[in-house]
Amino acid sequence: MKMYLVGGAVRDQLLGLPVTEKDWVVVGATPDEMQAQGYQPVGQDFPVFLHPKTKEEYALARTERKSGHGYGGFTFYAASDVTLEEDLVRRDLTINAMARASGGEVIDPFNGKADLKARLLRHVSPAFAEDPLRVLRVARFAARYHWLGFRVAEDTLTLMKQLVASGELDYLVAERVWKETSRALMERDPQVFFQVLHACGALAVLFPELAALDGVPQPEQHHPEIDTLVHQYLCLQQGARLGLSLHARYALLCHDLGKGKTPEEEWPRHIAHEIRSARLSNKVSKRLKVPRETAQLAALVAEFHTHCHRALELKPTTVWKLFKALDVLRRPERLDDFLRACEADARGRTGFEDRDYPQADYLRGAANAARDIHIDSLRQQGLQGPALGEAITQARIHAIMEYKQSWTPSP
Numbered sequence: 001m002k003m004y005l006v007g008g009a010v011r012d013q014l015l016g017l018p019v020t021e022k023d024w025v026v027v028g029a030t031p032d033e034m035q036a037q038g039y040q041p042v043g044q045d046f047p048v049f050l051h052p053k054t055k056e057e058y059a060l061a062r063t064e065r066k067s068g069h070g071y072g073g074f075t076f077y078a079a080s081d082v083t084l085e086e087d088l089v090r091r092d093l094t095i096n097a098m099a100r101a102s103g104g105e106v107i108d109p110f111n112g113k114a115d116l117k118a119r120l121l122r123h124v125s126p127a128f129a130e131d132p133l134r135v136l137r138v139a140r141f142a143a144r145y146h147w148l149g150f151r152v153a154e155d156t157l158t159l160m161k162q163l164v165a166s167g168e169l170d171y172l173v174a175e176r177v178w179k180e181t182s183r184a185l186m187e188r189d190p191q192v193f194f195q196v197l198h199a200c201g202a203l204a205v206l207f208p209e210l211a212a213l214d215g216v217p218q219p220e221q222h223h224p225e226i227d228t229l230v231h232q233y234l235c236l237q238q239g240a241r242l243g244l245s246l247h248a249r250y251a252l253l254c255h256d257l258g259k260g261k262t263p264e265e266e267w268p269r270h271i272a273h274e275i276r277s278a279r280l281s282n283k284v285s286k287r288l289k290v291p292r293e294t295a296q297l298a299a300l301v302a303e304f305h306t307h308c309h310r311a312l313e314l315k316p317t318t319v320w321k322l323f324k325a326l327d328v329l330r331r332p333e334r335l336d337d338f339l340r341a342c343e344a345d346a347r348g349r350t351g352f353e354d355r356d357y358p359q360a361d362y363l364r365g366a367a368n369a370a371r372d373i374h375i376d377s378l379r380q381q382g383l384q385g386p387a388l389g390e391a392i393t394q395a396r397i398h399a400i401m402e403y404k405q406s407w408t409p410s411p
Contacts, residue, residue, distance in 0.1 A: 191233035212260030235348030251301035254281035277302035308342035
């Protein structure tokens with residue numbers, strides 16, 4: 001029985017990056033032998049065990065064979081006669097197909113170290129094209145390591161195009177697409193994920209609403225980059241730069257989808273694109289089974305982001321209607337996500353990356369003013385029921401008005 005550190009841990013060690021989790025492969029062992037040493041079985045499709053102390057995952061070396069469509073369409077064979085190289089060859093990229101022996105020696109049968117040095121994301125074998133999920137994984141690795149200069153190898157991109165053309169992406173389940181997308185959105189360069197998907201044709205299959213923005217023009221005075229899809233990428237870049245939450249980054253992804261439905265005769269203007277964007281956002285969220293709170297914020301940012309940009313011009317009654325839509329009294333954290341997404345949208349334009357965005361501070365202060373009214377004094381006036389509710393609303397609007405009159409932007 002021999003144990004090897006494999007995959008991401010080896011890759012990141014060689015890149016000099018922090019290792020967050022470790023996976024191990026066990027060669028020459030059976031499930032009974034693993035359990036006899038105290039390892040806890042957890043694998044459903046193939047034998048995986050948790051170390052009795054570290055709780056790290058140890059998988060028996062295995063091979064796989066295509067037996068159906070999609071990510072789950074594989075038959076696995078795990079036994080004591082499977083070699084380390086046979087296990088590594090089934091992996092997606094050469095940089096993920098290295099192992100480290102207990103003595104520290106790196107076992108690299110597919111030249112992963114050379115591709116690390118060349119900053120290439122290259123497939124291990126033609127079997128890469130059997131698993132549609134690998135299109136998403138390669139795009140996500142491109143987003144993760146873009147800052148180090150990594151790019152997808154041309155021959156791998158060709159295989160990705162072939163995989164898309166085969167129709168295999170249609171068999172990906174929504175949960176897997178969302179899992180990879182949500183992880184990609186939290187990478188250092190999330191826009192690269194979607195750029196790679198676009199380059200291989202997968203964007204039109206998995207995110208047709210986003211692909212429809214390619215080449216759609218916007219008014220140059222507000223959007224010097226002009227192209228709406230380029231604007232989407234710049235927004236995601238700003239979202240990462242500002243450290244936005246997953247909720248806010250997904251909202252950025254969806255906030256301008258409606259511009260893809262604008263009739264060409266109306267270009268470059270996009271009248272009422274906000275409502276169209278909210279509807280398309282809900283459509284995407286339903287298709288990908290996006291968590292409820294994340295989906296709700298995306299629809300709200302899509303519908304109301306221009307309200308936020310114009311916040312300093314809005315009447316107090318309109319500001320209060322915005323706060324009601326956002327449910328800010330019960331969900332103050334939603335307001336922060338909303339404002340940060342809108343700020344990233346405002347900065348996601350060529351030449352506007354470092355623009356001030358006083359609207360966010362203004363709306364935060366206005367929300368606090370509306371929240372801090374004295375409801376007890378209204379009750380003491382004998383008001384109740386609908387009359388009390390209307391009085392509270394008017395008090396909140398008046399508080400916003402007073403705040404607006406006294407507000408000055410921070411220096």
